[in-house]
Amino acid sequence: MKKEIILIISIIFILSIIYLLFSNKFFLTAKITEVSKVENSDKRPNYCKLIDDENKCIRTEVFKYLSPYPSDFQQMYELIFYGKINDLSRVDKKYWEQPEILPTWQTSGIDIYLKPEMGRFGAFGFGCYPSEATVNLKSGQAVKLTTWLHTSWGIQNLQGMSLKLIYPSHADSEQGISVVQDPSVSYYFDSSVIPNVVLLGPTWPYFESGTSFDHDGWIVPVAVEIKVHPGTPSGTYAVGLMPYEPPVKMNDDWTLKYKLRYTSIQYYNIGKPYFTVFLNVE
Amino acid sequence: MEKLKMSLICTALFFMGFIGLVFADEYAYTTAYFYTPTDVSFRITLLGDTVATDSGDTQPGPRTPSWITFNQTGACQPSCKKVQPKTNDTFVQNGITNPIIKVQNVGNTNQFNFYLNASVSGDATIALCANGTVEGGTGSCTTPPPSTCTDITERSTWIAFAQGCNVNTILDVTLYADFTSTGVGQRTGAIYYRSSSS
Numbered sequence: 001m002k003k004e005i006i007l008i009i010s011i012i013f014i015l016s017i018i019y020l021l022f023s024n025k026f027f028l029t030a031k032i033t034e035v036s037k038v039e040n041s042d043k044r045p046n047y048c049k050l051i052d053d054e055n056k057c058i059r060t061e062v063f064k065y066l067s068p069y070p071s072d073f074q075q076m077y078e079l080i081f082y083g084k085i086n087d088l089s090r091v092d093k094k095y096w097e098q099p100e101i102l103p104t105w106q107t108s109g110i111d112i113y114l115k116p117e118m119g120r121f122g123a124f125g126f127g128c129y130p131s132e133a134t135v136n137l138k139s140g141q142a143v144k145l146t147t148w149l150h151t152s153w154g155i156q157n158l159q160g161m162s163l164k165l166i167y168p169s170h171a172d173s174e175q176g177i178s179v180v181q182d183p184s185v186s187y188y189f190d191s192s193v194i195p196n197v198v199l200l201g202p203t204w205p206y207f208e209s210g211t212s213f214d215h216d217g218w219i220v221p222v223a224v225e226i227k228v229h230p231g232t233p234s235g236t237y238a239v240g241l242m243p244y245e246p247p248v249k250m251n252d253d254w255t256l257k258y259k260l261r262y263t264s265i266q267y268y269n270i271g272k273p274y275f276t277v278f279l280n281v282e
Numbered sequence: 283m284e285k286l287k288m289s290l291i292c293t294a295l296f297f298m299g300f301i302g303l304v305f306a307d308e309y310a311y312t313t314a315y316f317y318t319p320t321d322v323s324f325r326i327t328l329l330g331d332t333v334a335t336d337s338g339d340t341q342p343g344p345r346t347p348s349w350i351t352f353n354q355t356g357a358c359q360p361s362c363k364k365v366q367p368k369t370n371d372t373f374v375q376n377g378i379t380n381p382i383i384k385v386q387n388v389g390n391t392n393q394f395n396f397y398l399n400a401s402v403s404g405d406a407t408i409a410l411c412a413n414g415t416v417e418g419g420t421g422s423c424t425t426p427p428p429s430t431c432t433d434i435t436e437r438s439t440w441i442a443f444a445q446g447c448n449v450n451t452i453l454d455v456t457l458y459a460d461f462t463s464t465g466v467g468q469r470t471g472a473i474y475y476r477s478s479s480s
Contacts, residue, residue: 104390122326129323145317173318271323
């Protein structure tokens with residue numbers, strides 16, 4: 001009799017455990033589904049405008065290769081725009097690969113996508129955001145900075161380029177700093193840029209980014225490192241990031257692979273570097 | 283004993299060398315910097331096909347080459363004005379109403395300068411000139427593009443085509459070629475830009 005009671009109690013115990021496990025599992029599954037739903041839902045605003053008495057909207061397919069628009073995107077945008085994040089290399093890709101990360105999305109991007117000009121195509125164009133940094137340091141110190149090199153709005157071509165740092169003879173900042181220097185000041189610095197060869201992806205008809213593509217995507221973080229040699233005279237110096245033609249071999253490879261979709265950079269002299277670092281050496 | 287001494291000296295030298303290598307290029311990294319939220323960028327459109335956003339093409343892209351063809355068939359006096367991005371009459375420049383190139387300052391900084399220069403390899407008889415205008419309702423430049431056709435084949439000088447153009451300004455650029463002294467044949471060349479800051 002005792003044995004039977006122990007057996008019944010054991011069976012009830014095991015059944016209870018199984019029930020608890022399953023109910024918990026179901027509960028967890030339900031919870032995970034809920035979270036995934038939230039994570040996967042794209043919070044991107046709709047971009048619509050009345051054009052020629054017709055309500056036009058940017059097609060959502062334009063963004064289909066990008067990660068979902070984060071629900072806290074606007075907070076991150078403000079932090080970057082107002083300089084509250086110093087180290088841009090720490091910003092997650094899910095934020096910087098969104099076109100809305102660039103302030104010019106509002107001022108020119110939306111209109112270009114809402115009303116593409118028929119009979120024309122976006123052939124060339126790129127830029128950097130941010131395009132300026134001001135650094136205070138002493139000789140013997142160094143700095144690492146990040147900028148986002150990006151294709152301009154509505155460009156259909158892939159654009160290949162090399163990136164180099166130059167010491168322009170003069171440079172003016174939006175903050176009112178003006179530098180006139182002999183380009184031979186390069187003697188005082190060791191500088192490098194990573195990556196130094198880039199194949200930018202198109203922004204039309206889609207913003208191309210991510211593992212579906214073997215180019216670098218429509219926007220690429222570029223790291224600039226500048227070391228100031230000990231004994232460098234105090235003063236303000238300017239270092240600029242400039243694009244050049246890509247290496248011949250890579251240019252040929254890309255031309256063979258992408259054919260009319262590819263171009264090496266052209267029309268790129270716009271009178272100033274795309275990213276300028278103003279160095280105040282104490 | 284001597285051997286032990288030698289070993290100790292060698293070990294010490296090795297470690298000193300190692301430490302020297304590790305610390306030789308040591309710079310302290312500053313965090314005293316700030317960015318200005320500006321964007322320097324430009325956009326150029328050419329006459330040609332626009333791929334639709336619903337094309338369904340997995341590798342959508344231009345069907346139109348990104349180079350420009352000056353096509354002369356028959357007499358062309360005093361200058362040839364038929365400019366197109368490929369051998370297709372649909373996309374032919376028609377003066378300032380349908381310029382071959384449009385350049386837009388799509389950044390958020392105002393001092394946008396645009397320079398031009400061209401070369402036709404091995405044939406100095408071909409002259410290229412460009413003129414332009416600021417597209418109505420888009421912006422302005424402190425030095426607007428030249429209204430008369432300006433030679434851009436001067437190999438030693440960069441032509442400052444327009445300067446001080448503010449945000450969203452669109453420059454309409456028309457190109458013309460003069461083949462009057464040129465023999466029969468096909469030539470290729472480049473319209474290109476100095477890759478350093480001015």
